[in-house]
Amino acid sequence: MFSTDGYDVVDFVARYQSDHTNDVTPSAPERPATRDSDYSMLEIWMPPGLTPLELKRIDSIICTTRMIKRGDVLFRANDNFQSLYAVQAGSFKTVIMHRDGREQVTGFQLSGDALGLGGVCTERYSCDAVAIEDSSVCIIPFHLLEILCREVKVIQHHVHRMMSGEIVRESGLLMLLGTMSAEERVAAFLLNMSDRLKARGYSSTEFNLPMTRKDMGSYLGMKLETVSRMFAKLQKDKLVDTHGKHIRILDFEGLRDV
Amino acid sequence: MFSTDGYDVVDFVARYQSDHTNDVTPSAPERPATRDSDYSMLEIWMPPGLTPLELKRIDSIICTTRMIKRGDVLFRANDNFQSLYAVQAGSFKTVIMHRDGREQVTGFQLSGDALGLGGVCTERYSCDAVAIEDSSVCIIPFHLLEILCREVKVIQHHVHRMMSGEIVRESGLLMLLGTMSAEERVAAFLLNMSDRLKARGYSSTEFNLPMTRKDMGSYLGMKLETVSRMFAKLQKDKLVDTHGKHIRILDFEGLRDV
DNA sequence: CGCCGTGTTGAGTTGTGTCAATAACCGTGG
DNA sequence: CCACGGTTATTGACACAACTCAACACGGCG
Numbered sequence: 001m002f003s004t005d006g007y008d009v010v011d012f013v014a015r016y017q018s019d020h021t022n023d024v025t026p027s028a029p030e031r032p033a034t035r036d037s038d039y040s041m042l043e044i045w046m047p048p049g050l051t052p053l054e055l056k057r058i059d060s061i062i063c064t065t066r067m068i069k070r071g072d073v074l075f076r077a078n079d080n081f082q083s084l085y086a087v088q089a090g091s092f093k094t095v096i097m098h099r100d101g102r103e104q105v106t107g108f109q110l111s112g113d114a115l116g117l118g119g120v121c122t123e124r125y126s127c128d129a130v131a132i133e134d135s136s137v138c139i140i141p142f143h144l145l146e147i148l149c150r151e152v153k154v155i156q157h158h159v160h161r162m163m164s165g166e167i168v169r170e171s172g173l174l175m176l177l178g179t180m181s182a183e184e185r186v187a188a189f190l191l192n193m194s195d196r197l198k199a200r201g202y203s204s205t206e207f208n209l210p211m212t213r214k215d216m217g218s219y220l221g222m223k224l225e226t227v228s229r230m231f232a233k234l235q236k237d238k239l240v241d242t243h244g245k246h247i248r249i250l251d252f253e254g255l256r257d258v
Numbered sequence: 259m260f261s262t263d264g265y266d267v268v269d270f271v272a273r274y275q276s277d278h279t280n281d282v283t284p285s286a287p288e289r290p291a292t293r294d295s296d297y298s299m300l301e302i303w304m305p306p307g308l309t310p311l312e313l314k315r316i317d318s319i320i321c322t323t324r325m326i327k328r329g330d331v332l333f334r335a336n337d338n339f340q341s342l343y344a345v346q347a348g349s350f351k352t353v354i355m356h357r358d359g360r361e362q363v364t365g366f367q368l369s370g371d372a373l374g375l376g377g378v379c380t381e382r383y384s385c386d387a388v389a390i391e392d393s394s395v396c397i398i399p400f401h402l403l404e405i406l407c408r409e410v411k412v413i414q415h416h417v418h419r420m421m422s423g424e425i426v427r428e429s430g431l432l433m434l435l436g437t438m439s440a441e442e443r444v445a446a447f448l449l450n451m452s453d454r455l456k457a458r459g460y461s462s463t464e465f466n467l468p469m470t471r472k473d474m475g476s477y478l479g480m481k482l483e484t485v486s487r488m489f490a491k492l493q494k495d496k497l498v499d500t501h502g503k504h505i506r507i508l509d510f511e512g513l514r515d516v
Numbered sequence: 517c518g519c520c521g522t523g524t525t526g527a528g529t530t531g532t533g534t535c536a537a538t539a540a541c542c543g544t545g546g
Numbered sequence: 547c548c549a550c551g552g553t554t555a556t557t558g559a560c561a562c563a564a565c566t567c568a569a570c571a572c573g574g575c576g
Contacts, residue, residue, distance in 0.1 A: 096433050104433040118429060120422035126429060146415065150408045157404065163421040164378035170428035171376060171384060175354050175362040177435035178479035182532070213555060221436035223533060228556055244541070244555070440564065471523060484564060486524055502523070502573080 045086050045112075045140070047158045054152055061144040067136045068092075074115065074129040074137060081119030083139045087111050090135020091210045094127040095218075105219040107169070108132070108211060110196055116142075117166050132210045177221045185220040186230040187258040190240060194249055206248045234258075303344050303370075303398070305416045312410055319402040325394045326350075332373065332387040332395060339377030341397045345369050348393020349468045352385040353476075363477040365427070366390070366469060368454055374400075375424050390468045435479045443478040444488040445516040448498060452507055464506045492516075 046058055065088060068074050074085060077096060092109040106127060109115055118126030120142065149156035176185055198204035209216070213224040220227065234240045239255050241248040249255065304316055323346060326332050332343060335354060350367040364385060367373055376384030378400065407414035434443055456462035467474070471482040478485065492498045497513050499506040507513065 094429075096429055098433060098437065102433075102437045104429075104436045106429045106432050118422055118426045121419045121426050126426045146411075146418070150411065150414060153404075153408065156408060160404070160417075160421070161379045163418070163425065164376055167421065167424050167428065168376045168379050168384045170425065170432065171352075171354055171362075171364045174364050174428065174431055174435065175356060175360075177432065178362045178476065179356065179360045212553090218436065224555080225534085225557085226532060229532090232556075470521090481565060482523080483525085483566085487564090490524075 045114075045138075047154050050152075050154065054155070057148060057152065058155065061148060062138050062140055065136055065138050067134070068131040070131055070133050070135075072131050074131065075119075075125045076128045077125055079125045081116065081123045081125050081142070083116065083141050084119075084145065085115040085129070085137040085139060087113050087115065088136040088138050090131060090133045092129050092135060093132050093211060093215055093219075094129050096127045103218055104221075105215050106173075108193075108215075108219065111200055114162055114166070117163055120163075132215065182220075182222050182226050183230050183233060184258050185222065186216075186227060187234065187239070187255045189216065189220055190234075190247060190249065191252070191255055193247075194252075204249070206246075209245045209247060303372075303396075305412050308410075308412065312413070315406060315410065316413065319406060320396050320398055323394055323396050326389040326392070328389055328391050328393075330389050332389065333377075333383045334386045335383055337383045339374065339381045339383050339400070341374065341399050342377075342403065343373040343387070343395040343397060345371050345373065346394040346396050348389060348391045350387050350393060351390050351469060351473055351477075352387050354385045361476055362479075363473050364431075366451075366473075366477065369458055372420055372424070375421055378421075390473065440478075440480050440484050441488050441491060442516050443480065444474075444485060445492065445497070445513045447474065447478055448492075448505060448507065449510070449513055451505075452510075462507070464504075467503045467505060 045062075046055075050058070066074075068090070074092065087109050089111055091111075092113075092115060093105050094107045094109065094115070095103050095105050097103050109129075115129050115137065116125060145155075145159065149159055176188060180188065193209060194204045194207070197207050211219075213227045217224040217227045231240070231242050234255070235242055237254070239249070239251045239258070241250055303320075304313075308316070324332075326348070332350065345367050347369055349369075350371075350373060351363050352365045352367065352373070353361050353363050355361050367387075373387050373395065374383060403417065407417055434446060438446065451467065452462045452465070455465045469477075471485045475482040475485045489498070489500050492513070493500055495512070497507070497509045497516070499508055
């Protein structure tokens with residue numbers, strides 16, 4: 001449970017890149033700064049095996065890239081929903097706020113992950129999306145994506161799988177919050193981050209977490225002091241080695257069995 | 259937070275029934291037993307304002323109705339995903355199980371709610387769906403629904419909103435599990451059930467909960483004894499009146515402010 | 517009627533929160 | 547480059563909400 005990355009868009013990147021490396025070479029060396037037409041984002045967002053024509057269609061709706069500095073907000077809960085976003089570089093957290101001010105982090109999005117899926121339902125974003133490091137996203141106007149989905153079956157199915165994947169990811173989190181101890185949650189979180197970073201080409205054993213203890217705590221349903229204590233405990237048990245945000249996993253099996 | 263019913267399909271029922279009462283009278287009095295062609299399920303599942311032709315198209319893919327007895331399983335996690343289900347009558351719980359046997363109830367589905375959305379992502383259902391009373395569902399083969407979505411824009415958008423609504427519903431639950439006390443959770447749960455039952459034409463102040471204390475506890479991330487104690491507390495504070503599964507809400511404002 | 521699943525209540529335990537002091541880290545500007 | 551201030555992280559002592567275990571009560575059904 002919770003080890004899932006939902007429907008992992010990045011699987012597609014890897015498969016796409018190995019299968020089609022030379023299909024998608026840029027057609028021209030110079031392009032406008034806000035417009036990256038070398039299909040780099042398509043590889044992240046779209047399924048493999050698309051025809052060049054389909055690729056061009058998709059490319060035509062991904063209009064702009066946007067840079068977001070650490071701490072800045074991409075969208076806020078209740079903002080008018082127009083577009084989905086795909087993280088190009090950096091990372092985000094999504095946060096929902098209760099009327100009394102309590103906050104819950106509902107996810108951390110790394111490169112290739114989608115942002116804004118909750119906005120489709122009411123035409124308003126359902127959470128805040130905040131960059132936790134300097135980041136860039138590409139913007140996918142949703143009404144254009146819907147048109148495309150009616151025309152290209154594989155894209156339609158891809159979008160359905162992304163939304164479904166988000167549902168599955170969240171139910172894994174429900175299990176985590178509903179049934180697991182603080183130590184188990186932190187262990188599961190580290191394994192999950194390890195998997196996701198590995199899928200993005202980083203080391204699965206040694207990495208830097210982009211978020212603070214407070215954000216981790218909010219995500220995992222505990223106070224930041226408890227997160228800190230659990231890291232200390234895992235370290236004492238020789239399962240991980242931590243120095244602030246830097247993590248080294250020493251014993252995957254041990255972590256799974258916590 | 260959590261007061262949401264996600265993207266409430268039932269809103270459509272109400273609007274549809276008031277706006278189109280006479281548009282959808284059955285064309286023939288006699289029909290096969292497993293096949294309910296009087297469009298009753300369409301009213302639950304589909305948006306209003308469809309043309310008669312569109313209605314007929316949808317009707318043609320909703321092939322069968324299935325009865326499920328209390329305690330019986332509609333589908334299990336990891337079963338092959340073929341179809342979505344819409345609850346026609348009765349109610350269900352969805353449950354995910356950790357490898358060590360711990361269970362988490364991730365939702366309760368009442369009439370009009372969808373089941374199986376998490377299965378799209380991996381082609382396998384992501385949870386068990388268990389009837390908590392004698393129930394019936396109608397079966398929507400997903401590949402046919404996808405075809406229809408490519409042809410009929412409003413249906414496509416409706417499906418997108420349902421999936422997005424499920425994402426939003428779950429993030430509300432994350433907030434509940436991550437930040438709220440046992441008493442707050444139970445109060446929020448009662449208000450949520452009240453809203454949903456009201457939308458289905460029942461009293462919002464007095465109703466029967468179909469699930470056990472154990473299931474409520476699992477859903478709310480606490481033990482059944484704690485649920486029971488919280489009911490006792492809310493009763494002592496004159497916010498509700500409970501006798502087992504029968505609930506009477508005495509003070510909505512008070513419950514919201516818990 | 518008696519049984520079994522379900523719900524309630526009590527007493528004692530414990531995991532996590534709270535509050536607080538200190539340490540490490542990071543970005544900024546001198 | 548280092549000094550500085552603010553943010554972030556660690557650690558300790560204590561409190562309390564929720565859990566555990568256990569006894570008992572209720573209620574629907576055979």
